[in-house]
Amino acid sequence: MRSPEAIVAALGMLSYPRMARKARCFSLPPGITFLLEIAAAEPHALQDAAAITGQAESTLRQAAGFFIEQVMLDEGADFYRMLGANPAAPVEELRRHMALIMRWLHPDLITVHERDGGFNRSLYASRVVAAWETVKSQARRSAYDSMRTKMERGSAHRKLLDSPPARETASPAKVKSKARARSPGSRTRRRPAALSHILDLFGFRHE
Numbered sequence: 001m002r003s004p005e006a007i008v009a010a011l012g013m014l015s016y017p018r019m020a021r022k023a024r025c026f027s028l029p030p031g032i033t034f035l036l037e038i039a040a041a042e043p044h045a046l047q048d049a050a051a052i053t054g055q056a057e058s059t060l061r062q063a064a065g066f067f068i069e070q071v072m073l074d075e076g077a078d079f080y081r082m083l084g085a086n087p088a089a090p091v092e093e094l095r096r097h098m099a100l101i102m103r104w105l106h107p108d109l110i111t112v113h114e115r116d117g118g119f120n121r122s123l124y125a126s127r128v129v130a131a132w133e134t135v136k137s138q139a140r141r142s143a144y145d146s147m148r149t150k151m152e153r154g155s156a157h158r159k160l161l162d163s164p165p166a167r168e169t170a171s172p173a174k175v176k177s178k179a180r181a182r183s184p185g186s187r188t189r190r191r192p193a194a195l196s197h198i199l200d201l202f203g204f205r206h207e
Contacts, residue, residue, distance in 0.1 A: 002045075003031030004052050007038060007060065009204065010067035011053060019199065020070035026204035028071070032084040033093070036100035039064035068104065073124050078148060079131035087145065091136065098132040 006029045013019045037045035038060050046057045053060065072084055080087050084097045105125050135141045 002034045002048055002052075004034065004049070005029040006031035006035040006067070007049055007053065007064060009199075010035060010063040011055060011059070013070070014059075014063040014066050017066075017070075020066075023071045023199060023204055024074050024076065026199055027086065028081065028084065029204050033097065033100075035064050035067060036084055036097055036104070039068055040100045040103040065104065068101065069124070073127060079134050079144065082127060082131040083135070087148075091141075094132065094135055098128060101128050 009019075009023070009029050013023065034045060034049070038049050041061060046060060049055070049060045050057055055063075068084075072081055080089065080094075083089075083094050084101070085093055102125065105122060105128070107122070133140070134144050
């Protein structure tokens with residue numbers, strides 16, 4: 001059975017583009033293979049996605065492409081994310097995803113809307129090829145995994161050093177004093193639901 005989480009997330013992101021930036025901090029949702037098949041215009045995938053979501057095939061392809069560009073092929077993504085997988089993914093899955101992404105990158109699949117907007121998918125091809133070449137063999141993959149682990153540890157250490165000191169917790173008396181200072185007629189601005197909550201609903205999970 002196909003997992004629709006990724007394409008549902010992509011449709012939500014198409015309607016709410018601000019999700020894309022936040023989504024880069026989350027692990028990929030289930031159903032990436034299905035999403036890539038949609039982006040690559042595989043007929044059965046498009047038919048299944050249309051039946052599941054009720055959306056037109058053109059909208060599904062646009063949403064899937066937007067997801068790939070914004071969430072998977074962002075400059076800060078590692079090679080596994082560029083291939084729509086996690087570090088534990090089998091090489092067969094990586095190969096399949098690489099092939100689907102390269103098919104999506106083919107000029108014949110560029111929509112009229114993208115062509116009119118000057119969008120050039122071929123700019124991503126070198127990144128996808130580099131990602132696949134780095135992880136396609138066990139020896140290369142092990143070397144990359146080792147380097148990736150060191151980089152993540154270094155990044156975590158820098159964040160720890162750069163983190164600001166903890167704020168002093170306000171006493172109950174101060175909190176009450178601030179509450180009294182507010183005028184009775186003042187309105188508290190209601191914020192929309194947190195993006196992280198929305199992303200959780202779409203299947204994203206914190207890394």
